[in-house]
Amino acid sequence: MPKDEYTSRDFKVVGTRPIRPDGIEKVTGKARYGADISAPGMLWGAILRSPHAHARIKGIDTSKARAMKGVKAVITRADFTHQPEDSGMADILDNCMAGDKARYDGHAVAAVAATSKSIARAALAAIEVDYEVLPHVTDVDEAMKTGAPVVEPGRQQESVPEGYCENVTGRSQYGHGDPESGFEQADLIVERSFKTAATHQGYIEPHACLATLDSDGQGDLWVCTQGHYMVRNVCAGVLGLDAGQLRVTASEIGGGFGGKTHVWMEPTALMLARKSGKPVKLVLSRDEVFRATGPTASSSVDVKIGMTSEGKITGATATYRLQAGAYPGGIAFLSAMCGFAPYDLENVRTEGFEVMTNRPKAAAYRAPGAPMGAYPVESVIDELCQKLDLDPLETRLKNAAREGTRSSYGPTYPAIGLEATLEAAKSHPHWSAPLGENQGRGVACGFWFNFGGDTCVSLMVNPDGTVSLSEGNPDIGGSRASMTMMAAEELGVPLDQVRTIIADTASLGQNEVTDGSRVTFAVGLATIKAARHAIEIMKERAAMTWGIDPEAVDWRDGAAHPAGPNAGKFPPMTIKEIAAIASNTGGPIAGHHEVNAEGAGVSFATHMVDTEVDPETGAVKVLRYTVFQDAGKAVHPDYVEGQFQGGAAQGIGWAINEEYIYGDDGRLQNAGFLDYRIPVASDLPMIEPVILEIPNPGHPYGVRGVGETSIVPPLAAIANSVSRAAGVRLTSLPMSPPRVLAALKAQ
């Protein structure tokens, strides 16, 4: 295939908008999600959680719970006798079930399995835990101070210079040139500090699983997750099982956004199943989801940017401090990499600090680190534009990264789509629409890497010529549709001749989790390659039938054709005809492809938003929103648009109302959808998606991941819009009404 087939190819299926293949079961309530299946003899699991932010566990008395009728198993950390060697696995185990101390409000300390939900709940209430409450710290800046309560000593990496509090576990720096000399060339320098609150992914489906685990080490797990292979590997590692003995099946998944790329409670369910000898269903409550599954990090950031009066950025620095929660790790390095990534800068330096706090372990959330990377940078650029009386889109174009630009995180860019998004924004009617009183328009850019990773796909040609496609990544937002389309495109068969399923861990090789916007790119790539593999086999079978050389067979429109007049005169053999004689020509026909798909293309977006600020109450209303993003090639444009709209909506929530609120006691005060305020339908306008297609050379169809970039620009776009509407620069998220009103009054 020519390398530029995505530009020359006349797509028949890709780029159309068919109804998704899993649609009917999802609109009729038949689709089975994490909590939707049961097993004969099943027990109900429940988890007891720490009410303290930081406490030594001196003892746990489970005798009363164990004595209760209907209680079949009670477990604590003592039941997890396998001690993982790998520190990452050990941390996951400790997070699933606290060891010597509870590290955050909501940390699991014990669990039960009982014959009914109500008995399980009553049993939890009968467990007595003897806590010694320890000093705690939940704020990232407080946690960095010397003398702050240390969450866990001895976890500092070699990258952290001496003198930092032990809560600071990691540090990274990126950039090039000399920002100080860059600042000297600037006509104006703006330096500001910003804060963003921790936000939760807010998927509507709480974590749920159904586990069995027998004394012979064989187990089955049905679970809602973004990666059932990851769940298998982690559960095996944590419990000391053989991965091959544990089969994990991914249920339908009710949203994840990164929050279901981690293991939070599945080992607990397996341990309850092992101890009780029964299947155990474990479903978290919404309260537990908020308290004990990871939100993203809160951040505290300092940014300094110098600009000439013509709008050229001469120097730029940023320091990111992100809270990682109760275990080492963190994503400040990603903020440090992504913040200035849209720009072509001579002098730039960023630094990221990973900081432990007494909060749940921070988890991935859609382009992790990138939104809080972009927000302070894009805010300061906007302020510079305001003060220098410059057009914010032209100024971004003037500094925009393009092919050949050395990025702020190091590598030189290949062909990228940032300028295209800015140009599209400039010429869109939204940009020139009039604004009313107390209204403002904000723009911001965003960047995300996109990933590939381990991927397996199997494509079976059935005896009747229909096709079964097995992939190993849960369908979180329409990916079955995309895979079915790519397989149909490649094979040249109608869409309804292909059915795609998500295989369990015993049916297909290792697959990386559904993350990093990798699925349409990497699984799509493997699907195309698996189809091509099957086509090669079918060409061989046709060649054998015709008695010619396989090289002399072409594949088009779902059939084998003689390649030319020299190949001989044979009527085409359709996939159906080839399949019908498969037993006679060598046996079943199946293509497959296994790959670590590296080299995914980076992605850029520009967002534009109008808001209105009520000057008397500080309330912010989003009036109009437009997303401009490069999709490489939109396989199913409806679902690409959906990713743009969904990311923007989550960004709007993050910008205006969502936040983890901790009390002085270190406890989470708003562990529910009532006071953790994600946008409701009446909060939002229509969100206009503008798809740009700058092909990714790393994919046969030019596909780029699209799932994550859309959450990167909204924080800043809205902050810029609100700041312009209010006439005062907002530097702290969320821009909730009390904050906006206070800023207005302080003017």
Next chain:
Amino acid sequence: MRFETPTSVDQAVALLAADPEARVLAGGTDLLVRLRAGQIAPSAIIDIKRIREMTVISQEDGGWRIGAAVPSAEMNEHAALKADWPGVVESADLIGSTQIQGRATLAGNLCNASPAADSVPAMMAARATARIAGPDGTRDVAVEGIPTGVGKTSLEKGELVTSIFLPAKPAHSGDAYLRFIPRTEMDIAVVGCGISLTLDDQGKISDARVALGAVAPTVILSQSCADTLIGTAGDDAALDALAAAASAEAKPIDDKRGTIAFRKDVVGVLAKRAAKIAITRAGGKTGGET
């Protein structure tokens, strides 16, 4: 826990009187949340929705009697009630989502005794009364007499609210309720304000009731706020005075939903805006408004 379904008020009173740990279930939108969270563990749930008289809206003495089991959605669909007391009906219509409105009741909102209850300031402004049935018979109490603190009421053992009465709407009067929430729906009021007022023949305000929600442990019925309006035509100066009085009267706290400063500011803003709506509904004109 038992589940009881009395079909008469007397049965309900008897059940309640016999079991101090029993709880009344009307719409259940607060009760079930607390039950599930383990905050309460009643010995019995007494569902009042099978008591016919508690499920109807009826006219009485020119006013409206609303059964304690009537969901707010039903009030919103009642054109005549809405025409008389739009502020009260709107306040009930603001409680939670469509789904919540299908269940939540005025009486439940009142007896839950939250200072942020949306319908309570509107009912207070409207001079609503609650009819209480108990072992000693029935009594009518002004709505402001029911909540005594956060989650606490003046109801005695064996008593329950059977209905809310909204009196006959005076001529040239209007009511309004506004609340502030961070989103457009689904939130608990950060601040609320209910106002009911009556105009005289000259278009001056002859009577006014102003109630402030979520700015004290119980809803404040503010005479000082009412005084800023009475005798005026609701001009800008009067409305500014009302806003200042409301802010002064508010004794809020800092919590996850708002700050003291924010609540004190915004209660004034809402009072002003609610007063304008009430004046317009009463047939008057407000300063600067057309």
Next chain:
Amino acid sequence: MSRIHVTTTINGDETEYLCEAGETLLDVLRDHLDMTGSKEGCGTGDCGACSVVVDGRLVCSCLMLAAEAEGRAVDTIEGMAQGNQLHPLQQKFLEHAALQCGICTPGILVAAKNLLERNPNPSEEEVRYWLAGNLCRCTGYDKIIRAVMDTAADLRGAA
């Protein structure tokens, strides 16, 4: 623990079950009757994923005790399609790609159907406020609102 015997009508079928006093209608639908189309996203009436219609009124089944359903008529997502014939809303949701993960979809469909039965010609604002109690985290609501509006227009045209 003594259980309560309840006789009710679900999607037109007379149904009997035994429940604990503290069990919600959602608990019974999901755990006892195997009707898992109604989802529990919060258990506190804040997400709408468990929306059902009881005697014509839209409610959260997580905020109603199962025992309260005695003698009532309950409609759930499982009763929305007539056999193989999807309800027009279900069809439009598919055509508009108004779902991504699909967990909120049953509740939103139940709520939207109840809206259109009351108001065949809702404005965009009315649809948005009616559905404010149904959280969706994937779509930003755009395609959902369009699907509901489009269904309403079609049904008006057909009427």
Next chain:
Amino acid sequence: MVAVRLWGSLAELADGQQTVEIKAANLRQLLDGLARDYPALKPQLERGVSVSIDGKIYNDTWATPIEEDSEVVLLNRLVGG
């Protein structure tokens, strides 16, 4: 020899050099060479890195070829959501 650019805090562990020269024709040789010549980098290499080769990011594939004039940049191991 291939010139490998290190991020700031890694450079501190490589005697302050922003760029180090490693003899390598593929990714595996590059990672092995870095660990051999700059042992202080080992903990980070073991935790995982991503490597940008001529603008494309690779995580694992040992056989990924590297040319003498390739642009090679070491990055923190990327994670997604």
